[in-house]
Each structure stands twice: as structure tokens, then as C-alpha cells.
Amino acid sequence: MATAFLSSLTRGIGRYALVAALTAVFALFATLAPGFLSGANLLSVLVNNFALLAIVAVAMTFAVSAGGIDLSVGTAIDFASFAFVSLVLAGQPVALAALGGLAGGALVGVFNAVLIAGIGISPFLATLGTLFVGRSVQQLLTNGGNPVYLPPAGVPEAFRFLGHGTVAGIPVPLLLAALVIAGAWLVLSQTRFGRVVLATGIQASVVRYSGIRLSRVTAANYVLVSTIAAVVGLILTSTVTVYIPSSGNAFLLNAIGATFIGTTFDPRGRPNVPGTVLGVLLLGVVANGLLLSGLNFYWQQVGTGLLIFSVLAIGFANRKAAARA
Amino acid sequence: MADTTNGGAIVRLENIVKRFGGAAALSGASLSVKRDSVHGLVGQNGAGKSTLIKLLAGLHRADEGTVEIDGEAYDRLTPHLVEELGIHFIHQDRLLVPTFTVGEALFLGRELRIPGTPFLDRTGMRRKSAEILARYFGLSLPQSALIADLSAAEKQIVQITRALIANPRVLVFDEPTAALVRREADLLFQLIHRLSAEGITILYISHYLGEIVDICDTVTVLRNGRDVATLPVAETSATEIGALMVNRALGELYPKPDVIPGEVLLQVENLALAERFDAVSFALRKGEVLGLTGLVGSGAKEVVRTLFGLDLPTGGAVSVNGETVFSADPAEATEKRLALVPEDRRRDGVALDLSVTENTTLASLDRFSRGLIDHGSERRQTEDLVKRLQIKTDGIDALVRTLSGGNQQKVAIAKWLSRQSEIYLLDEPTVGVDIAAKVEIYRLIGELAERGAGILVLSSDIEELLGITDRILVFFRGRVTRQFTSSETSPDQVLADVTGAHETLRHAG
Numbered sequence: 153m154a155t156a157f158l159s160s161l162t163r164g165i166g167r168y169a170l171v172a173a174l175t176a177v178f179a180l181f182a183t184l185a186p187g188f189l190s191g192a193n194l195l196s197v198l199v200n201n202f203a204l205l206a207i208v209a210v211a212m213t214f215a216v217s218a219g220g221i222d223l224s225v226g227t228a229i230d231f232a233s234f235a236f237v238s239l240v241l242a243g244q245p246v247a248l249a250a251l252g253g254l255a256g257g258a259l260v261g262v263f264n265a266v267l268i269a270g271i272g273i274s275p276f277l278a279t280l281g282t283l284f285v286g287r288s289v290q291q292l293l294t295n296g297g298n299p300v301y302l303p304p305a306g307v308p309e310a311f312r313f314l315g316h317g318t319v320a321g322i323p324v325p326l327l328l329a330a331l332v333i334a335g336a337w338l339v340l341s342q343t344r345f346g347r348v349v350l351a352t353g354i355q356a357s358v359v360r361y362s363g364i365r366l367s368r369v370t371a372a373n374y375v376l377v378s379t380i381a382a383v384v385g386l387i388l389t390s391t392v393t394v395y396i397p398s399s400g401n402a403f404l405l406n407a408i409g410a411t412f413i414g415t416t417f418d419p420r421g422r423p424n425v426p427g428t429v430l431g432v433l434l435l436g437v438v439a440n441g442l443l444l445s446g447l448n449f450y451w452q453q454v455g456t457g458l459l460i461f462s463v464l465a466i467g468f469a470n471r472k473a474a475a476r477a
Numbered sequence: 478m479a480d481t482t483n484g485g486a487i488v489r490l491e492n493i494v495k496r497f498g499g500a501a502a503l504s505g506a507s508l509s510v511k512r513d514s515v516h517g518l519v520g521q522n523g524a525g526k527s528t529l530i531k532l533l534a535g536l537h538r539a540d541e542g543t544v545e546i547d548g549e550a551y552d553r554l555t556p557h558l559v560e561e562l563g564i565h566f567i568h569q570d571r572l573l574v575p576t577f578t579v580g581e582a583l584f585l586g587r588e589l590r591i592p593g594t595p596f597l598d599r600t601g602m603r604r605k606s607a608e609i610l611a612r613y614f615g616l617s618l619p620q621s622a623l624i625a626d627l628s629a630a631e632k633q634i635v636q637i638t639r640a641l642i643a644n645p646r647v648l649v650f651d652e653p654t655a656a657l658v659r660r661e662a663d664l665l666f667q668l669i670h671r672l673s674a675e676g677i678t679i680l681y682i683s684h685y686l687g688e689i690v691d692i693c694d695t696v697t698v699l700r701n702g703r704d705v706a707t708l709p710v711a712e713t714s715a716t717e718i719g720a721l722m723v724n725r726a727l728g729e730l731y732p733k734p735d736v737i738p739g740e741v742l743l744q745v746e747n748l749a750l751a752e753r754f755d756a757v758s759f760a761l762r763k764g765e766v767l768g769l770t771g772l773v774g775s776g777a778k779e780v781v782r783t784l785f786g787l788d789l790p791t792g793g794a795v796s797v798n799g800e801t802v803f804s805a806d807p808a809e810a811t812e813k814r815l816a817l818v819p820e821d822r823r824r825d826g827v828a829l830d831l832s833v834t835e836n837t838t839l840a841s842l843d844r845f846s847r848g849l850i851d852h853g854s855e856r857r858q859t860e861d862l863v864k865r866l867q868i869k870t871d872g873i874d875a876l877v878r879t880l881s882g883g884n885q886q887k888v889a890i891a892k893w894l895s896r897q898s899e900i901y902l903l904d905e906p907t908v909g910v911d912i913a914a915k916v917e918i919y920r921l922i923g924e925l926a927e928r929g930a931g932i933l934v935l936s937s938d939i940e941e942l943l944g945i946t947d948r949i950l951v952f953f954r955g956r957v958t959r960q961f962t963s964s965e966t967s968p969d970q971v972l973a974d975v976t977g978a979h980e981t982l983r984h985a986g
């Protein structure tokens with residue numbers, strides 16, 4: 153299984169180019185940015201710039217694989233976070249509250265599923281609607297957008313585990329990200345469900361004509377996307393011990409960016425988990441490197457934009473060359 | 478001047494080599510089309526016919542060889558330049574954009590403008606297309622109709638009209654009759670005679686050798702990417718052309734085993750779909766091959782769609798193995814072991830950007846997954862079917878997009894063989910398939926029947942139906958108007974019912 157993962161990680165010239173780009177950016181910052189190569193910084197890149205975005209981007213990869221998109225991943229993060237905090241405040245055990253959080257996120261997916269698979273609204277419009285509705289609902293729930301704090305004294309130790317804990321020296325967020333990545337890769341590339349999702353994204357009518365219940369698969373897929381995103385809501389809340397309305401949307405654009413970087417570099421142009429993960433790493437390394445180079449926040453954004461442009465340009469050039477051969 | 482140096486050839490392709498990846502689609506093919514002739518181009522699926530045509534169209538570039546038009550060599554043809562030179566194409570797999578209107582599709586890229594202004598001359602365009610449609614097809618199509626709502630034949634007419642608007646000197650047809658019912662095909666032949674008489678040179682690709690012999694002056698046979706013969710049609714025959722294509726004698730064209738039909742698999746009673754068909758009843762037995770035929774709109778195609786759960790019937794009942802089928806749901810049909818090989822294979826039959834393997838196992842993934850997909854057994858099954866159906870592909874990981882038209886059809890069939898279906902609904906299964914492969918598909922149908930499957934073949938090729946089925950139901954205006962025992966009738970008899978000759982007589986008398 154591990155070898156299958158490695159082989160699909162490195163298949164084709166395109167994927168090498170992505171690894172090469174990552175190495176180049178890495179080398180650049182290693183020379184330019186003081187402290188970039190230190191163990192502490194690299195760990196911080198993984199925990200702060202990689203783990204959470206990787207989980208959201210992997211969720212996005214499912215939506216894009218099915219030929220859609222989910223603009224409401226942030227809403228799922230927020231709902232999970234709100235449910236988690238509220239249940240803990242209500243005195244529920246942390247484990248139960250966490251499950252409640254996941255369910256809160258999944259609820260957003262159910263809403264999307266009804267709109268997309270049930271009514272037939274296009275994923276872009278449906279999830280955009282969910283994004284807006286979700287924002288209003290959160291404002292209603294919080295008296296116009298006030299954060300919900302956990303009183304510092306009353307935070308159970310277990311609550312902080314997801315964000316601050318370690319297992320065998322490995323930070324829990326990183327561990328969860330690894331689990332999600334491995335699980336998602338397995339589901340998307342090694343199961344019947346993943347194959348059908350992919351086929352739906354490529355040519356939905358053939359899936360229907362093959363006797364597969366298209367709307368069921370689509371519905372399940374959007375619930376899955378939101379449930380994966382909900383994991384980030386839990387980690388985030390556990391880290392900062394506060395729920396801030398509509399804060400989950402911060403991940404949206406980078407998640408889409410990473411997914412499309414991975415797609416562009418795939419030799420067959422298919423969305424894929426390893427590609428997405430490399431895309432997230434690339435974005436994370438660049439963000440951290442630019443920060444350490446002393447550039448201000450706005451220039452960091454410009455840097456990220458330039459990165460996405462150049463990566464996509466290289467990817468397209470690659471694919472064109474492959475098509476001409 | 479140029480005419481004398483190249484023997485009157487308007488188009489000349491010399492020793493063309495074209496490779497895709499490692500495999501050569503063309504390995505030294507030559508083709509020379511004389512001015513004012515009707516030139517046939519034939520060959521098995523994957524022989525390289527479409528590739529050769531696409532080279533001429535400027536859609537592919539040759540790795541070696543020369544392309545001459547009017548005696549002048551071009552090494553960088555573009556689709557635009559080729560059209561300027563007066564060469565137009567009805568491509569096999571170029572689809573019209575379904576969301577366009579007829580008017581947009583006809584004039585896309587060469588819109589007429591009101592002289593001296595940048596504004597579109599809508600009236601002029603409407604007049605011009607209406608004139609061509611009426612002159613050549615005796616037909617009017619509303620300019621605002623959506624392409625998606627047209628029948629296959631009408632789409633074809635739009636494509637031809639689009640070419641005619643540009644006053645072509647050469648028209649190239651890549652399997653034009655594949656989408657047409659026989660009667661419509663006859664109209665196309667008349668059209669070709671007429672265009673030829675008007676001085677347009679025709680290059681014609683088809684798998685119906687009868688057609689080639691009927692309408693062409695000269696025929697070129699391609700085999701494995703090379704031209705193996707160019708003959709005047711007057712000096713050859715369909716049989717000889719067929720033998721040249723496959724490089725052996727063809728043998729029995731319609732292999733059909735004797736199977737005694739067993740118990741009823743599929744029972745259809747008084748099935749109706751509003752305004753499409755009514756009171757359709759028949760039974761399909763184990764081991765039986767039942768043919769359905771009829772004109773476009775006769776209801777035959779709609780019955781097949783309804784049986785597979787694609788449309789909800791407005792009346793009647795269907796049962797499979799004695800169990801009533803309740804819903805309009807292809808998934809339920811599939812669970813009851815029905816299989817549909819749809820007519821529009823590139824839209825509904827195969828996913829072009831999935832691999833041969835992924836397509837083959839798409840309907841039967843349950844067989845290959847216990848939690849995780851067992852890639853090994855999935856590949857073995859695919860390799861097995863590729864061998865059995867003689868699918869010509871670069872490998873089982875090749876995208877189906879890279880297969881030739883006929884081989885794509887075989888993949889669409891392989892999908893259901895992998896599913897081990899029991900009742901096969903085959904909608905025009907041999908359209909676009911070369912004769913050798915046709916015989917293969919017929920043999921396969923026979924094999925399935927021997928194993929106890931029931932097969933429903935919808936076809937407008939009546940000879941084919943007579944050759945491979947036990948019984949034939951003829952549809953006319955939404956009803957089954959006649960039933961034939963295949964061994965006891967003739968093509969003319971069936972055809973008379975298909976076109977409703979008897980119906981009109983009955984009404985007149």
C-alpha cells in the first residue's frame with residue numbers, strides 16, 4: 153500500500169515538476185530567510201502552515217474530483233467549531249462535544265447535498281448560497297458576530313488536546329492531518345466510491361448509464377467534504393479556545409489553490425490527494441519563507457499569488473508538451 | 478498547370494507517418510483524390526482513416542510525408558487555411574456544441590456581417606441557410622432550435638449545411654451514415670450524387686462497403702496505417718474490398734448458433750409512454766435474440782430507453798424474471814441484470830477521459846472491490862475482455878479518447894460483459910464498427926444467447942437484423958405493427974413495414 157502511494161505520488165513527469173518546484177522554493181528560502189531551516193521553524197511550518205490547510209484542501213479535492221467545488225468548507229469549519237464550544241460550555245464531556253462538532257459540520261454538507269443532488273443546483277451556486285446563509289446564521293446565533301470564549305479557568309485539559317497535545321512527540325494536528333491524508337488517498341484512489349466520484353467528475357452521464365445512483369454518490373460526497381472540514385473546526389477551537397464566527401473562510405482560497413495546483417500537475421489532469429498535499433506544502437513553505445524574509449503581510453499575499461500563477465503556467469506548458477508528443 | 482503534373486489530384490497525401498506516443502497510427506499512407514471524383518476510404522477500426530483525415534484538416538501534424546493541395550505542398554496546414562482552400566469536413570467525432578442554436582452552429586466563426594458595419598446580418602444568415610436547407614434537404618429547421626434537441630440525422634444535416642454554406646470544392650465525410658437510419662442514408666446518397674454533379678469532389682469514409690460500391694468511383698483501402706490498394710470501383714466488389722481490409726477471406730458474415738429459447742426473461746405488457754409509443758407487448762426469452770426496428774420517432778428507441786429506466790412509462794408493466802420493475806431507475810434495471818449499450822456511445826456509453834480499464838469495470842466495481850479495489854483482478858478482467866473483443870488499444874491504461882470509434886464501441890459492450898448481465902439492450906451496436914469487428918460482435922451476441930442471455934437488438938440495418946435475430950418487431954408511429962420470424966422473411970418485406978407502406982395502403986383502401 154505504501155509503495156502504491158509512493159508510485160502514485162511520483163508518477164509522471166508532471167508530479168516530478170511539482171516536487172522540483174517545492175525543492176527549489178525550499179532551497180531559495182534556506183539561503184534567503186534566516187532561521188528557515190531550523191528544526192523549530194520547520195515544525196512550525198508543518199503545524200501552522202500545513203496541517204490545517206492540508207485537511208481543508210483534501211476535503212476540497214473530493215468536491216473537485218466529482219466535477220464540483222465546495223465554497224462552504226469554511227462554513228462547515230465554523231459550524232463544527234460553534235457546536236464544539238457550545239457543547240463544552242453546556243458541560244458535556246469533551247469527546248461527546250467533539251462528535252457533536254463533527255455532526256455540526258456534517259450538517260452543512262447535508263444542506264449542500266439537498267441543494268446539489270436533490271434539487272440539482274450547480275455546486276458553485278449551491279455552496280455559495282450555503283456560504284452566505286451560514287454567515288447569517290452565525291450572526292444570528294452570536295448576537296451579530298460576537299466570539300464565544302471558553303472561560304480560561306473552565307477549559308478542560310482534554311479540550312486543549314486536539315490543538316496542543318502530542319502523541320509520541322508528534323503534535324496532534326499533524327497526526328490528524330496525516331490520518332486524513334492517508335484516509336482520503338485510500339478512499340479516492342482505492343475504493344469503488346472514489347472511482348465513481350472521479351468518473352462523475354469526468355463524464356456524469358456515463359455513470360448514470362452504468363446503473364450507478366448518481367445523486368446518492370453526489371450527496372454522500374458533499375457530506376464527506378463537510379465532515380472532513382469539520383475536523384479543522386475542532387482543532388482550531390481547541391487551539392485558541394474560542395469560536396469566532398465566519399473565521400473558517402480564511403482557508404477557502406488556499407484550499408482551492410492547492411487542489412488546482414495538484415490537478416494541474418497530474419499527468420491526466422485529475423484532482424488527486426498527493427498532488428493537493430504537495431500544493432499545500434508549496435503554499436505553506438512560501439508563506440513561511442516570505443514571513444521570515446521580513447516581508448509584510450500584503451507582500452506575502454502577492455508572493456502566494458505569483459506562486460500560483462507560475463506553478464499553473466509551468467503545469468499547463470508541461471501538459472501541452474505532453475499532448476504534442 | 479498543376480493538374481498535369483499530379484494527374485488531376487486535388488488532394489494528395491504521400492507516405493504519411495503519424496505517431497501517437499510510441500504507436501504509429503499511420504506508417505506510410507498515401508492517398509490521392511482526383512478532382513470531381515467520389516473517392517471512398519475504407520479500413521478496419523483503428524486502420525488510421527480518421528487520423529489521415531485530421532491531418533488533411535490541419536488538426537494533426539504529420540511526422541513524415543507530404544500533403545499537397547492543388548499540386549502545392551503544405552507543411553503547416555491549419556484548420557483555417559484548409560477551409561480557405563475550399564476543403565470542408567464532416568468529422569466522425571466532432572460534436573456540435575449542444576447549447577448552441579442551429580443558427581449559431583451554422584455560422585460559428587464565419588458570421589455574415591451587414592456590409593460596411595460590424596453588425597451581424599441575421600436576416601442574411603437566415604435566408605442563406607434556409608435556402609440551402611430547402612434546396613438540398615427539402616427541409617426547414619428553425620434557426621433558434623437548440624442543437625441538443627435535434628435528432629442525430631438533423632445534427633448531421635446541420636453539419637453538412639454548415640459546410641455547404643462555405644461553397645466547398647472538396648467535402649470530406651467521415652462515417653456520415655453511422656448516425657443515420659437507412660432511409661435517411663438514402664437521402665444522403667442522393668445528396669452526394671447531386672453535389673458531385675455540381676462539381677464538388679467527395680472523399681467518403683464508411684464501414685458499409687455496399688455504400689462505397691454504390692456511390693464511389695474509386696476506393697482506397699487502408700490497413701494498419703498503410704494504403705494497401707486503390708481501385709476503380711467498377712473493377713471490384715464489396716467482398717474483395719472487405720477481404721483487402723482484413724487481409725483474409727471474411728467467411729460467414731452472420732454467424733448464428735441455433736439456440737432453443739428457454740423461459741421468459743423479460744415480459745413487456747401494454748407499455749406506453751405519452752406521445753412516444755403505446756400498447757407495446759412482447760416477451761424476450763433466454764437464449765433469444767429479438768430485433769427491433771423502425772424509423773426515427775417510431776418508438777423503438779424510446780421503448781429501449783424506457784426498459785432501462787431512463788424514461789418513466791405512462792402505462793403498462795415490465796417484469797424481469799417474473800418480478801415487476803417499479804421505478805424509472807437505471808440502477809434498478811442494472812440490478813435486475815439489464816444492460817444498455819446506448820446509441821450515443823461517446824456521450825453515454827464510455828467516459829472518454831477514463832482508461833479502458835476504468836470504463837470496463839465501471840458498472841461492475843462491486844465485483845472487484847472488497848472495501849478496496851482489487852486492481853489485479855480488475856486488470857485481468859479487462860485484459861481478458863480486450864483480447865476476447867479484439868479491442869485495439871495502446872494498453873488497458875490508455876484513455877478511451879485515444880481509441881478509434883469502433884473500438885470505443887467495443888469498450889461500451891465490454892462494460893456489460895464484465896457486469897455479467899443477463900438481458901442486453903443493444904442500441905445500434907455495430908454502427909461505426911468495421912466488418913471484421915461486426916462479425917465479432919455478432920459472434921458475441923450468439924455466444925451470449927448460447928449462455929442463456931436474452932438480447933434485444935435495435936438496428937436500422939435490416940440485413941443485419943435478419944442475419945442475427947430470431948424474431949423482428951417492426952415499429953411504426955409508436956406501435957408494433959408487424960412481427961417477423963427472421964428466417965422466413967426478406968429485407969424488402971421488413972422494409973415495407975418499416976416505412977409504413979402497408980399502413981398507408983390500409984388507410985387508402
Ligand SMILES: Nc1ncnc2c1ncn2[C@@H]1O[C@H](COP(=O)(O)OP(=O)(O)OP(=O)(O)O)[C@@H](O)[C@H]1O
Pocket residue numbers: 497498501502520521522523524525526527528529569869870871878879880881882883884909911
Ligand atoms: N489522439 C490520439 N492519441 C493516441 N492514439 C490515437 C489518437 N488518435 C488516434 N489514435 C490511434 O490511432 C489509430 C488510428 O485511429 P483512427 O481514429 O484513425 O482509426 P479509424 O480508421 O478512423 O477507425 P474507426 O473506423 O474505428 O473510426 C488507433 O489505433 C487509435 O487508437
Ligand SMILES: [Mg+2]
Pocket residue numbers: 526527528569651881882
Ligand atoms: Mg474513424
